[in-house]
Amino acid sequence: MAKLSAAGPVKEKKHFTRYLPLYLMMLPGIAYIIVNNYIPMTGIVVAFKQYNTRLGLYNSPNIGLKNFEFLFRTKDALLITRNTLLYNLAFIVIGTLFAIAVAVLLNEIKLKKAQQVYQTIVLVPFLISIVIVSYLVNAFLATDTGFINNSILVSMGKNPVSWYTSPKYWPFILILVQVWKVFGYNSIIYFSVLVGIDQGYYEAAVIDGANRWQQFLHVTLPGLKPTIVTLTLMSIGRIFYSDFGLFYQVPMNSGALMDVTNTIDTFVYRSMMQLNNVGMASAAGMYQSLVGFILVLTANFIVRKLDSENALF
Amino acid sequence: MKLKKIMSVILAAAMLTATMAACGGDGNSSAGSASGTGGNGGTDSSVVSGSGSGASADDMSGQEEYTVKIMYFGDAKTEDTNEVAAKLSELTKAKYNTTIDMVRVGFGSYKDQANLALNSGEKLDVISSFGFSPATMMVQNQILPLNDYLDEYAPDTKAAINDLDWKCVTINGNITGVPYNIEKASSFGLLMVKDVVDAMGIDWKSIKTLKDAEPIFEKVRAEHPEMYMLIADFGDIRRPLRIDPLCDENFGVLEDALTTEEDLKVVNLFETASYVDWIKTMYDFNQKGYMQPDAASSTESANSLLGAGKAFSFITNIKPGIEAEWIRNCGKEVYIAPLVEEYSTTANIGLRWCIANNSEKPERAMQVINEMYMNPEFSNIFIYGIEGKHWKFVDEEKGVVGYADGVEAGSTGYSNLAWGAANEQISYVFEGDDPDLWKNLGEFNANAPASVAKGFVWDNADVINEVTSCTNVLNKYVKALQAGALDPETDLNKFNQELKDAGLDTIIQDKQTKLDAWMAENK
Incomplete structure (x- = not known):
């Protein structure tokens, strides 16, 4: 199993000279990350300031936690945090299951040509811009011209539904759209891992009399485990972020749906669009990063307790 | 096509400026009023030499x-x-x-x-x-x-x-x-496509309020089922109301911009009789199928819908030359029946x-x-x-x-x-x-009567958190409500309650206090 997991960092100092060329190759990337990701992080101070262009980022007057107030003063905070977390949980669980299922099916296709065609097809939704996706969804859901109302509900003798003002359907619609959009990408990753599993394991399993399901449980799944853990951990790190396009464009920014479509990103966007307040926007961004950071640490801590080999760090 | 797109953007932009409600005013003025000096300079280029006269007294080309x-x-x-x-x-x-x-x-x-x-x-x-x-x-x-x-x-x-x-x-x-x-003034009217009005011999001048349009909608729809009777522009619908937004058209307004000095009461727009009345009309229109479906989340411009012959009417702003502007925007001649006569506020x-x-x-x-x-x-x-x-x-x-x-x-x-x-x-x-x-x-501009509170500029710094919270509530309801998609009987109350929970009363109070102080100082 160990050889399936990503190679761990080489810690031995004596190897340093041996790997020197690799470290040198890493330098530009590190420089890039420092300049683009680490130095700007100091700008986080603006979340505690009354931003003033003339005084600049670091010299603007401090106002403590005042910028954070707007996030927590109404029940919106609870609502958007709930939406963000639950949607992302659903995406992680359902998305992973779906992606693995598709990857296994892909792996079962023996005809090389067909396999390539299917691989390409499942990847297509991932490549479509979310704005276009929102219009595809609209083609299904529009009240007067939409496919569902026009071709299904009416011909079944039912009343058309005003989808864009009926919040109760949207949790399902959003999960469906998101899973449809990203499953291809994840299943290709899982598929590439599956391809790497030594056929010998399967042969041994067959000799031991394992059926297909048992092969899946005892060979395929353990083989996939490190990848599942890594991808899940990374998703959990982003659990406090939401795909802005999915939650803003796909529901066509319909206010009536906001109880079920408002996430932290859309909330901040909507509140800040009119105010243009740098400090408050940064405060929201910081809250998001902080909680995301804590979640990654917690998730990794749990994984390390259960199975230290698969933990990220 | 491209022209249409550009024009729609321009129109949207013009609307934006009208609603931006960014104002100013703290009573520091020294020069005597001199309206008109720059106002109607005309197009005669002989004005050129005269225009710089104030500055040319001392030559500044040596800077x-x-x-x-x-x-x-x-x-x-x-x-x-x-x-x-x-x-x-x-x-x-x-x-x-x-x-x-x-x-x-x-x-x-x-x-x-x-x-x-x-x-x-x-x-x-x-x-x-x-x-x-x-x-x-x-x-x-x-x-x-x-x-x-x-x-x-x-x-x-x-x-x-x-x-x-x-x-x-x-x-x-x-x-x-x-x-x-x-x-520098607001005025609203109901725009109708001219060729339809002419062909059906509709008496468009009889429209004085939005409600008057109902029998006309009924008639036109019978003949043109392919048209939406009333449409939104990118999901937005103008409020044909004579309110003074007091620098924020949503939270705390004067119900009648031309009210008297004694009666400057900042109120919640969404509870005013005129707003509720308008919303009820919109809901009624929507129930009867006159409204563009999904109007609140529409991403179509009024220009493109009118230009494509899919729409009959639209609530527009009015200013001199507006008909010519619409011809340029959507390629159709229009009639515009005024609903709100021109008036001006700080927001203009x-x-x-x-x-x-x-x-x-x-x-x-x-x-x-x-x-x-x-x-x-x-x-x-x-x-x-x-x-x-x-x-x-x-x-x-x-x-x-x-x-x-x-x-x-x-x-x-x-x-x-x-x-x-x-x-x-x-x-x-x-x-x-x-x-x-x-x-x-x-x-x-000169003839539009001005609100007593014109010149008052509200600074929202003291209630910025309340404004942010209320904005979120607003986004949830206002478009759908104004497009007639929500029932005013039930949803309007919910809306108002959520606004109050978000701190609307604090905003109104803040506005009223500042307005009163400004009035005492300036009038």
Whole structure:
């Protein structure tokens, strides 16, 4: 199993000279990350300031936690945090299951040509811009011209539904759209891992009399485990972020749906669009990063307790 | 197609400026009222020599050389813009020894780019407040107060704009910018497609309120089932109400802008009788199928729906020349039945020219703004570009211009936006518009009765958290409510309750206190 997991960092100092060329190759990337990701992080101070262009980022007057107030003063905070977390949980669980299922099916296709065609097809939704996706969804859901109302509900003798003002359907619609959009990408990753599993394991399993399901449980799944853990951990790190396009464009920014479509990103966007307040926007961004950071640490801590080999760090 | 798109953006932009409700006013005015000086300068280029007279008393061409960078909106090619800037520089070089550098940014990205320029400290002198809240710009020090520069470096402009307008752009004593001389009053009406009205012999003049349109909708729909009777523009529907927004059209308004001085009560718009009445009409229209379906989340512009023959009517703003504007926008002739007569509030003085905090020599920027506002020659080049390349005279005597030969709206390298300049009323009129357009516009502005509270500028700094929370509630309900998609009987109460929970009463109280204090000081 160990050889399936990503190679761990080489810690031995004596190897340093041996790997020197690799470290040198890493330098530009590190420089890039420092300049683009680490130095700007100091700008986080603006979340505690009354931003003033003339005084600049670091010299603007401090106002403590005042910028954070707007996030927590109404029940919106609870609502958007709930939406963000639950949607992302659903995406992680359902998305992973779906992606693995598709990857296994892909792996079962023996005809090389067909396999390539299917691989390409499942990847297509991932490549479509979310704005276009929102219009595809609209083609299904529009009240007067939409496919569902026009071709299904009416011909079944039912009343058309005003989808864009009926919040109760949207949790399902959003999960469906998101899973449809990203499953291809994840299943290709899982598929590439599956391809790497030594056929010998399967042969041994067959000799031991394992059926297909048992092969899946005892060979395929353990083989996939490190990848599942890594991808899940990374998703959990982003659990406090939401795909802005999915939650803003796909529901066509319909206010009536906001109880079920408002996430932290859309909330901040909507509140800040009119105010243009740098400090408050940064405060929201910081809250998001902080909680995301804590979640990654917690998730990794749990994984390390259960199975230290698969933990990220 | 492209023209339509551009025009729809322009229209959307114009609407935005009307609703932006960025105001000013703290009662620091010194110059006597001199309305009209700049207002109806006409298109006679002989005004040129006279316009600079105030400044030319002492010759300023000996100043050290300086480049003023202007940033504003609209589609233009860089080469063409540079050429226009060079032409403008000829004028300013002789007069002030100032060179003009100009950048035009498309509507979609103007605000982002301008914001970046203001925050990054790059060279920038004169900037349009389009899309911004000048109050926020001032708080964040992105722009400089003009108080120190106006009297000395732009006395003509200072005198040309009346005291009340100056108050409207003054925030906590700081003059944020020079207001554009565009339409300075609100008026709304119901626009109807002319050929349908004529063909069916509809008495459109009988429409005095939105409710009057119902029998007409019923008739038209019977004949034109393919048309939506009433549509939204990108999901937005104008409120045909005579409210004074008091710098924020949603939270705390005067129900009647033209109310008396004794009766200045800030109220919750969404509980006022006139608003509820309007919403009920919209709900009724929606129930009867007159409204465009999914209007609240529509991403179609009114222009494209009207142009495509899919719509019959639309609630529009009214100003002189609006019918010609609609012809340009959607290619259809229209009738407009007035629903709300013109009136003016602080919010009507929205768009303004500001001096960026980055400006090294704000006084030189001020001189250029003065030129923009007062000099017809400068203004014409600024708006229309180079003669022969971008435009030509259609009727020189009347001051009417059109696109140059071989150039059209979609292909010009320098799109003309009269309202995007400081003072369109001293420029030429574009083909298709009434040659008296600017005179009519000046009269429209002058004749509109003003709210008693005009000049009052509300600073929301004390209740910014409440405003943010209420904005979130607002976004949830307002579009769907105004498109008639929500039942006013149930959802309006929920809406109001959530607003109250979010702190609306605090906002209203804050506004009322500040308004009362302002009234005591200014009236």
